[in-house]
Amino acid sequence: MPGIRKTEKEKLKKALLEQRVELVEELRRHGEVEEPGGTSDLKDSEERASSVTDLWVESRIVADDRNLLEKIDLALEKIEDGSYGICTNCKEVIPVARLLAKPSASLCVSCQELKDTGKL
Ligand SMILES: [Zn+2]
Structure with missing residues (x-):
């Protein structure tokens, strides 16, 4: 792999995998909040009812996270096939x-x- 030493490659792979775990956790948390009839607490439902903007922001965050997750998956694939x-x-x-x-x-x-x- 040009420009990247094996040790750096391992370090980057580890960083990507760690970031991926965090993102999946984050998305799972957001997913639970939006689940219809889910077990979200009162504070969440109050906040949800109070503002359409909050919902929009929430969905934007989720969209950004999904985007980043795709990028991370792509980067991990590239590490495997050597084009990273x-x-x-x-x-x-x-x-x-x-x-x-x-x-x-x-x-x-x-x-x-x-x-x-x-x-x-
Ligand atoms: Zn370029």
Whole structure:
């Protein structure tokens, strides 16, 4: 694997797996709150009834989490097939420092900037 040492690869894989566990837990928690006829406590139902915005925010959080979960799964697949750490846009090697800061990153810094500004 170009640019990534085996020890770093193991570290990144561990970080991804840990992040994945947290996300699944988070999604499970949100899922329970939204379950119809579920066992959510009074505070939850009051909050739910009080504001449509809260519900919207809640569903946005869940959507973001699901998105990140997909990215993490993709990154884990890439670690297995050896394509991890390569920018999916320009095929350049993503610096290990960036991957360590954001293990689910699939774009290099310049491509991410293009994407963030809507140019990609
Ligand atoms: Zn790139």
